[in-house]
Amino acid sequence: MIFSKWIRFTKQAGRARIGLHLSPQKILAVKVEGDEPEFEQRSVPSADKLIATVSQLFSDTGWRGRVQVALSAELYQQFQMEKPKIPEEEVSAALGWNIRDLVKEPVTELVVDYYDLLQHAVSAPKVNLVCTRRSLVQELGEAIAEADCYLQGVTTWELALADLITEPEPVQVLLFQPAGAEPLLLAVHQHQLCFSRQLRGFSELANAPLGTLEPFIFDNFSLELQRSFDFIVSQLKLPETGKIYVASAAPDLGALVKKLHDVFDLPVTLLVNKAITTGVEYLPAFAALTEAEGAG
The missing domain is CATH 3.30.420.40 (ATPase, nucleotide binding domain)
Known part of the structure; x- marks a missing residue:
């Protein structure tokens, strides 16, 4: 799971687990509680209506529970780079500044996380840096909290599928x-x-x-x-x-x-x-x- 340290929303009770796959065109959702999962999908009228469509999905279904979100490739950027030799807790911030010339948005408007890549003996340690708009994570968390749900984490669709x-x-x-x-x-x-x-x-x-x-x-x-x-x-x-x-x-x-x-x-x-x-x-x-x- 990436972006976990950016999630700052009140944890709600609920046994159901809810997975969302978000893209600018569509939301695909699954709720698991008991033996039979429930599936829903919603079209997104326009890119600026993504969060509103998430809210409408929860309003329509009445779903409550712990939510994990997978972002489609259009909603994040990723870069492969060498891992700096600094304390682990400082790596994300350092990597964020390393991409300031590679992204259109100011780094301060992004949330940045990374995961380590498999290393072989002859190379320096490398990571995949993943970033998305800070406002997307914040607004998503707020919309899910308003639906009496708990945003457990945000990841990429590739990392989710790999698991x-x-x-x-x-x-x-x-x-x-x-x-x-x-x-x-x-x-x-x-x-x-x-x-x-x-x-x-x-x-x-x-x-x-x-x-x-x-x-x-x-x-x-x-x-x-x-x-x-x-x-x-x-x-x-x-x-x-x-x-x-x-x-x-x-x-x-x-x-x-x-x-x-x-x-x-x-x-x-x-x-x-x-x-x-x-x-x-x-x-x-x-x-x-x-x-x-x-x-x-």
Whole structure:
């Protein structure tokens, strides 16, 4: 969980756990209390109506509980950089000033946090710095508090999804693709997100059966996957990919899984949970609850 030190809102009682995936276009939400999760989504009329739409969601549903939020890529920025050799409690502030020439907003208007990247012996320690608008976190917390809920934390959709991979070894890849979207590749090793990449030009894989697509589409897709696998080994100095998980809206998942297995000769497993059976687009909201559990 990131941005945890910026959360300063009164804790409310409530057994339900609520996950939100926020983007400028849509809010996807899941509430877990008992055996059967509840799912909701709301369209956001315009970017400046995001917080108002969050408030309306809670008003419509009457949901109460602990809320964990996953931000879509449009709502945060991230930068990879070397970790300064200073006390841990000073790192976020120091890194914040390091990005002042890389962001449009004044650093004082951002909340900044980071997570450590896996380190190999020949390189200096590195981190992924993540930042978002301070006003977004503040207004989000206020809206959730007004709904008699407790904002437990804010994270990114990539970190939330990575927490669904629970095996420490070997390097494992998650391919996530809702309908109409480009595939997202996440590589996880030793419970840490070590690589992420949006694979452009392959939205058709989630929209039409594999057998109806031109063969070059999957050929190019597998080539981009192999390039990613090679990068993980050659540049990140990590072991070779050992397993692929798939969470996709593809209409013929069995054919996709078989094709991936045939090409890469790796175990390929469909990720299955109640969010995916409802709609794969709900997975980041559901995954945010997994990260909240891990955060204790």
